[in-house]
Amino acid sequence: MEKSKKTYKLTLSAVFVALASVLSLVKVYKLPLGGSVTLFSMVPIILIGLFLGLSWGMASSFCYSLIQLFFGIVIDGVLGWGLTPLSLIGTIFLDYILPFTLLGLVALCRKSGPVGVGIGVAVVMALRFLCHFVSGVIIFDIWCEWKSVPLYSLCYNGSFMLPELVITAIAVMVILSLPQTKRLFQKIDL
16 A cells, blocks of 8 residues: 555554544433434545545544543543443443454445444444443343343433434435535545
């Protein structure tokens, strides 16, 4: 790869990861035990995968997952939740590393047209939801006061992931329909 193209892709990825990180701090609403609806925070991460492909999308989304883990420790106080060491490791993996890294898989749909991209966005957001759901069932069942832990996890995680999915899908589709975005796609020689 030509050095200037690699520099361009690295710069674009860094800017989009930084933008996503800042947007993740702007919360539309936040739930008491973690999880929130943010102001378009997933959009830049998804766009990296769509613009630059799978390897750049996965690497950038992994970096974003580490930033989200840092925010979870510093801002949300994950280490102070009283989790056992095994539960803490599970939380780090199922609520931070895996769900945010999976967003990079949207790159697999980048040449599928608008409908395929829309489906790809829905799928990666659903995968993110699935990670949080599983975490709720196997780790955070200790805080569940409902009779059905899976139903509780479904409702709790769905309450922030469904709006996040809708907001993200609409924003990505609008951005991709702009003529400027189409020119950017053509500019990046893939």
